[in-house]
Amino acid sequence: MNTSLFFDMSAPPDKAACPVYPTELVVGLDMSVDVTPALFERMRSTLLSLLDSINIAESNCPTGTRVAVVSYSSNTKYLIRFSDYRRKKGLVEAVKNIPHERTSDRRNIGAAMRFVGRNVFKRIRQGVLIRKVAIFLSGGQSQDVTSITTAVLEYKALDINLGVIGFSDTPNVQRAFEADETGSFINVLERSDTQTAALEKIQRCIICFDPCNPARDCPSSREVSTSKEVNMDLALLVDGSRSIQADQYEGVKQVLGTVLDQLVVSGQPSKADRQARVALYQQSSSYSEARAPVKQIFTFQQFQDRKLMKRSIFNNLKQTGGYSRLGDAMEFVIMQGLLTVPKPRKNKMVLLIVGGETEYSDRARLDFISMKAKCQGVVLFTLTVGDHFNSAQVVELASFPKEQHIVHLGHVKQGEQEYSRRFIRTFLHILNRKENLCFTKIS
Structure with a gap:
């Protein structure tokens, strides 16, 4: 199943339990010009909350989750590679030590998505049950809507499960996500209880999704097998x-x-x-x-x-x-x-x-x-x-x-x-x- 979710967040969630499906998880941290130190700390806190309930793979065997982290603005670069950490403690410490980068570059989330799809996911474990998941933390508008639409097309074709956690109003990202036929774009208000529920859902429906027993509130995969009515x-x-x-x-x-x-x-x-x-x-x-x-x-x-x-x-x-x-x-x-x-x-x-x-x-x-x-x-x-x-x-x-x-x-x-x-x-x-x-x- 290929699914996409968008969340507007300002606070971390409670823990959620993950199934044991082997997963390759890539997280994109926004380092664009308008990301302040305070906003970056909110993003880091959100990432740590997502990692809290994940079982980290301790070998190359197809079990557990391997995590890679990239930073992006107009360009994308590695912060943590899949092979860097095989213990959660070391991974968490590495995330805590990621510095906030000062830059004059604007945000291009579409280009970052395509870099991850074409480069980072080339170096994954092999196996029928391996799931590919990309989560992008975004601090605002993206400069190129067309590149987002292209990235969504490629992610659907590559069977990459995609989620975006937005920390401000991003209508152009929302429009681009309409390319995903599951219609799973979610916009969350400022209330902390709503934010908690939203991040729990990104854990349940994206990172920890169980294709054999999907939760009722997760986007359905049934429409993927149906024909489309096109004029x-x-x-x-x-x-x-x-x-x-x-x-x-x-x-x-x-x-x-x-x-x-x-x-x-x-x-x-x-x-x-x-x-x-x-x-x-x-x-x-x-x-x-x-x-x-x-x-x-x-x-x-x-x-x-x-x-x-x-x-x-x-x-x-x-x-x-x-x-x-x-x-x-x-x-x-x-x-x-x-x-x-x-x-x-x-x-x-x-x-x-x-x-x-x-x-x-x-x-x-x-x-x-x-x-x-x-x-x-x-x-x-x-x-x-x-x-x-x-x-x-x-x-x-x-x-x-x-x-x-x-x-x-x-x-x-x-x-x-x-x-x-x-x-x-x-x-x-x-x-x-x-x-x-x-x-x-x-x-």
């Missing part, structure tokens, strides 16, 4: 060229199936409603179509059932070889399909599977049609496969912000497929909420 026409455009290896191509089919699993597909695609319609195309120079090097596998109005769409993907989508003609294919998909289909939905999106660089003579067409699509309000989301694509071309192709519209699938193994599934699900949730969207990478 959208979605065109899937697959690279069928030789740039994608045969095993990767089969993985692409699996990814397309999981995309469909995220959506409530319209049962009446020929009529106006608020549910998704999907069309599937494949492009390659091997197609000798008169109008474009593209083949339509099924249309927006062809199927009324997601299962029939998935069956068509696995039975009718065949790799053809040849080279990529993405520009010509996109022009056909957008101009002859997406923008002309009757009873259009509110949102229009093209999800592109890109495995190679488009042919030289096709590049100007690709630049033109991608710009035209964006001007028409079409969302361009790209999944790259393998190592033969042109990175600059992919970045230019995707919608802005780039970091929310590109996912690198690598060789489309199971972990990469699961990453893309979680990322796309959260992306669709944001799209449905009319949020700004943004590029992430599996390394």
